[in-house]
Amino acid sequence: MIAAVVQLNSQDDVAENLRRVAVLVGEAAKAGAELVVLPENFAFMGEEAQKFEVAESVDVGVATERRGPIVTALAGLAVFHGIHIVGGGMPERSDDPKRPFNTSVCIAPDGGVAARYRKIHLFDVSLADGSEYKESGGTSAGSEVVTVDVARVDTSTVKLGLTVCYDLRFPELFRRLTDDGATVITVPAAFTLLTGKDHWHVLLRARAIENGVFIVAAAQHGKHPRGRQTYGKSLIVDPWGDVLAQCGEGEGFAIARIDGAYQARVRASLPSLQHRRL
Numbered sequence: 001m002i003a004a005v006v007q008l009n010s011q012d013d014v015a016e017n018l019r020r021v022a023v024l025v026g027e028a029a030k031a032g033a034e035l036v037v038l039p040e041n042f043a044f045m046g047e048e049a050q051k052f053e054v055a056e057s058v059d060v061g062v063a064t065e066r067r068g069p070i071v072t073a074l075a076g077l078a079v080f081h082g083i084h085i086v087g088g089g090m091p092e093r094s095d096d097p098k099r100p101f102n103t104s105v106c107i108a109p110d111g112g113v114a115a116r117y118r119k120i121h122l123f124d125v126s127l128a129d130g131s132e133y134k135e136s137g138g139t140s141a142g143s144e145v146v147t148v149d150v151a152r153v154d155t156s157t158v159k160l161g162l163t164v165c166y167d168l169r170f171p172e173l174f175r176r177l178t179d180d181g182a183t184v185i186t187v188p189a190a191f192t193l194l195t196g197k198d199h200w201h202v203l204l205r206a207r208a209i210e211n212g213v214f215i216v217a218a219a220q221h222g223k224h225p226r227g228r229q230t231y232g233k234s235l236i237v238d239p240w241g242d243v244l245a246q247c248g249e250g251e252g253f254a255i256a257r258i259d260g261a262y263q264a265r266v267r268a269s270l271p272s273l274q275h276r277r278l
Contacts, residue, residue: 003184006021006042021043022073029083035158038086038188052098086106090104115160119166120173178212187217236254
């Protein structure tokens, strides 16, 4: 499978963000991508009060009348280009109207929602530079670990494991996804500049190595509303921990081949998953 990560500088204008998504998804698909992963907050990155307003329902399956503009836009792109799209993190309505889920949605080439993952680990931290984040104040946490089969053009399948951003710091989630059969794990993110420069590559490569999986990590880059600044460096890592492709500064995409045969060789030559005692 050919996978691509899209790097964005999303703001608080949903329509403009989706326009940029359409351009970059189109470029990635033209370059041969069968799977395109978008970063966290790809459709909206702004004030909490506005986030409640743009939250929409995300129903697994074919199109329903409850579908909002964000999922509708992704579905249209998936159908037009004949690809799978993982929409990083978007506001999904919950039972608490003031605290939507942060949901990663996988759209199939037929426009149906193949899977949705509601971010489990919420980013509540005070950083050394004085920045404070309390995601739980305006977001409901999910509880379900999610994998989904993605069909390739040759009719074989790849099993994706879905995560979002801060989940990266919890290796038990990645091991659970691996135990559930995931061979590729998506990590859409909006990693802060402060933490990203020291931890982004290290954590992504560690998760890939310890689980023998490909990591497909799409990130936000640059300055955003509310004084946020993100690190970028969207990348794809192979099961040996090598970085296969990476975005530079600004918006763009990176693309790489997900080689199942190579993954099998890595797991056979270093069978740590078979040697587990705990």
